Amino acid sequence: MGTRLVAIACVLLAGTAAVVLAAAPERTGSHAAGFSPETVTVAPAAFEHVRPGEYLHASGRPTRAPRIHVTARNPVEIMRYQVTLGEYARCVDAGACKPADGRGPMDAPVTGVSHIDAAAYAAWMSKATDETWRLPTDEEWAQAAAEKFVPDVEPAEEDPDNPARAWLSSYSREAALGRKADPVAKPKGTFGTNSNGVSDLAGNVWEWTSTCYVRVTLADDEGSVSEVENCGVHVVEGFHRTYMSNFIRDGKSGGCAVGLPPDNLGFRLVREQPGFLGRLKASLGRS
Amino acid sequence: MITRREALIGAVTAAAAAAAVSFPAAVHAAPEGAEGLPRHKVELVAPPFVHAHDQVAKTGPRIVEFTMTIEEKPVVIDDEGTVLQGMTFNGSIPGPMMVVHEGDYVELTLVNPETNEMPHNIDFHAATGALGGAALSQVNPGEQVTLRFKATRTGTFVYHCAPEGMIPWHVVSGMSGTIMVLPRDGLKNEKGEPLRYDRIYYVGENEFYIPRDADGNFVSFESLGESYADTLAVMRGLVPTHVVFNGRVGALTGENAMKAKVGETVLIVHSQANRDTRPHLIGGHGDYVWEEGKFANPPAKDLETWFIRGGSAGAALYTFLQPGVYAYVNHNLIEAVELGATAHFTVEGEWDDDLMTQVRAPAPIPGM
Numbered sequence: 001m002g003t004r005l006v007a008i009a010c011v012l013l014a015g016t017a018a019v020v021l022a023a024a025p026e027r028t029g030s031h032a033a034g035f036s037p038e039t040v041t042v043a044p045a046a047f048e049h050v051r052p053g054e055y056l057h058a059s060g061r062p063t064r065a066p067r068i069h070v071t072a073r074n075p076v077e078i079m080r081y082q083v084t085l086g087e088y089a090r091c092v093d094a095g096a097c098k099p100a101d102g103r104g105p106m107d108a109p110v111t112g113v114s115h116i117d118a119a120a121y122a123a124w125m126s127k128a129t130d131e132t133w134r135l136p137t138d139e140e141w142a143q144a145a146a147e148k149f150v151p152d153v154e155p156a157e158e159d160p161d162n163p164a165r166a167w168l169s170s171y172s173r174e175a176a177l178g179r180k181a182d183p184v185a186k187p188k189g190t191f192g193t194n195s196n197g198v199s200d201l202a203g204n205v206w207e208w209t210s211t212c213y214v215r216v217t218l219a220d221d222e223g224s225v226s227e228v229e230n231c232g233v234h235v236v237e238g239f240h241r242t243y244m245s246n247f248i249r250d251g252k253s254g255g256c257a258v259g260l261p262p263d264n265l266g267f268r269l270v271r272e273q274p275g276f277l278g279r280l281k282a283s284l285g286r287s
Numbered sequence: 288m289i290t291r292r293e294a295l296i297g298a299v300t301a302a303a304a305a306a307a308v309s310f311p312a313a314v315h316a317a318p319e320g321a322e323g324l325p326r327h328k329v330e331l332v333a334p335p336f337v338h339a340h341d342q343v344a345k346t347g348p349r350i351v352e353f354t355m356t357i358e359e360k361p362v363v364i365d366d367e368g369t370v371l372q373g374m375t376f377n378g379s380i381p382g383p384m385m386v387v388h389e390g391d392y393v394e395l396t397l398v399n400p401e402t403n404e405m406p407h408n409i410d411f412h413a414a415t416g417a418l419g420g421a422a423l424s425q426v427n428p429g430e431q432v433t434l435r436f437k438a439t440r441t442g443t444f445v446y447h448c449a450p451e452g453m454i455p456w457h458v459v460s461g462m463s464g465t466i467m468v469l470p471r472d473g474l475k476n477e478k479g480e481p482l483r484y485d486r487i488y489y490v491g492e493n494e495f496y497i498p499r500d501a502d503g504n505f506v507s508f509e510s511l512g513e514s515y516a517d518t519l520a521v522m523r524g525l526v527p528t529h530v531v532f533n534g535r536v537g538a539l540t541g542e543n544a545m546k547a548k549v550g551e552t553v554l555i556v557h558s559q560a561n562r563d564t565r566p567h568l569i570g571g572h573g574d575y576v577w578e579e580g581k582f583a584n585p586p587a588k589d590l591e592t593w594f595i596r597g598g599s600a601g602a603a604l605y606t607f608l609q610p611g612v613y614a615y616v617n618h619n620l621i622e623a624v625e626l627g628a629t630a631h632f633t634v635e636g637e638w639d640d641d642l643m644t645q646v647r648a649p650a651p652i653p654g655m
Contacts (some may be wrong), residue, residue: 060648
């Protein structure tokens with residue numbers, strides 16, 4: 001009889017837990033902490049992607065980045081908009097973020113922020129919501145950006161005997177992009193929405209990712225002979241993909257050899273899906 | 288704020304003073320040298336290009352006729368949209384480059400349209416007397432004047448506007464250019480052997496002093512006159528906000544990069560009407576450089592960086608040896624990168640591995 005009571009109690013407990021788990025955690029996480037980030041859940045997708053970084057052939061000459069087939073298994077929950085000046089200001093007020101260099105309306109994306117600033121905001125937001133918010137990887141950003149994703153500007157031609165051909169080719173391709181300067185941060189939504197419902201991609205704010213710069217020497221079969229990662233530099237996505245040092249807040253110091261450098265540096269975050277234990281924890285005792 | 292009336296009254300006083308000192312403007316004695324000489328009219332072109340000319344004179348001395356129309360206009364000088372209330376010769380900053388030969392006469396008609404606010408004139412550093420011609424070329428809006436001077440010295444020389452009471456302001460608003468007086472038999476090296484260029488580019492460097500508001504943003508003024516007092520305050524601090532080639536940040540980059548080919552010899556004329564600079568061709572050299580810009584002096588050779596003193600123009604000759612992208616900068620690198628003093632050359636041709644080669648590509652350090 002004792003075991004039967006215990007068994008019934010276990011079933012009841014499990015049932016209660018299931019009910020509690022199934023209920024939307026409205027009193028917990030982002031909303032409880034006063035955040036209301038609109039997010040878009042991008043379904044797992046398979047797509048062609050250009051690997052980020054710089055690539056050398058085993059012979060030592062620069063070569064094109066390998067094209068890979070990405071099969072993302074997980075959905076990506078990404079902020080619909082870039083983090084705004086108003087949102088970032090809360091982190092500054094909390095003493096967890098340095099004031100941004102950019103100015104503008106509170107509902108415009110925060111600009112004049114470095115990779116270090118973006119990571120600080122993500123850490124603060126994660127702590128405040130007890131969720132995991134972080135910068136997207138280059139692949140996650142590409143998955144979310146879909147048709148709006150643009151890889152590095154690559155040279156149209158290369159010549160193993162003449163390194164200048166690639167330099168001149170990259171130079172003229174960047175110049176031909178004909179991008180007009182657009183330095184003023186605009187209210188969120190200004191740059192439209194893509195096929196996934198994500199807004200303001202590849203506008204005048206270039207976005208930090210969590211992917212480090214890497215230099216790879218490739219074997220003939222495009223397997224790596226060596227890889228040297230430099231996490232002092234991260235991949236930045238926008239009008240085209242580029243790389244910037246972590247402490248840089250002002251795009252003009254890099255990004256393109258010629259033509260216009262990134263107008264503004266900003267970011268958006270992804271929310272990692274919690275595991276079972278995370279969901280359980282979220283539903284019990286958080287308010 | 289300076290009103291048009293104040294500006295013009297100041298000009299009239301200056302012109303009267305100048306007229307009292309030199310011979311009255313209305314009279315012109317017929318110079319025996321110029322009488323009967325053939326005339327040649329030149330259509331000026333916008334920098335960095337230079338009008339077509341012979342390096343070795345094919346005729347005897349002649350009167351070379353130029354016309355420049357002064358245009359006051361707001362110009363955007365950087366990618367943030369900063370506006371300079373500009374004053375220009377022929378609508379460009381710098382003004383166009385003129386080329387004549389030693390012994391020629393330069394006859395300039397200077398037009399100041401009614402639409403302008405300010406009086407203007409011109410001081411040719413190549414000329415002799417009358418403040419370089421400034422005292423004999425004052426024009427108020429609605430007037431034009433014709434000045435002739437004999438090109439007696441060879442070299443590259445600055446010209447600039449110089450109206451009494453506002454000289455530096457006109458210069459740092461964009462009103463300068465260059466005239467090159469070639470030896471009649473062309474350029475020569477230290478041994479007297481001929482030096483010839485396949486291409487010529489004129490890089491005019493200007494620095495600007497744009498006022499900022501209380502928030503630190505650059506101010507856009509409604510008119511030239513309204514910009515004067517605040518601009519003068521920044522000028523007096525002697526620290527420019529912009530140092531640019533061809534009138535704006537990035538003007539000679541991208542689609543507007545200067546072009547050359549391996550094996551071509553290029554003459555780069557560089558002027559700075561107001562402030563010292565030190566040009567450097569990154570990846571190249573100055574094979575022959577007339578730093579002070581005067582061809583009676585033999586050129587210096589194999590320079591890495593040359594010095595153009597403020598108020599002058601110099602010339603550097605270089606034969607490109609490698610293809611690629613070159614940056615041509617004012618080698619105060621802060622001014623080059625942060626303030627805008629960078630231009631690019633794109634050079635096509637074959638790579639010379641003997642001059643430079645990458646022996647081993649970047650790779651992980653062994654043993655790490």
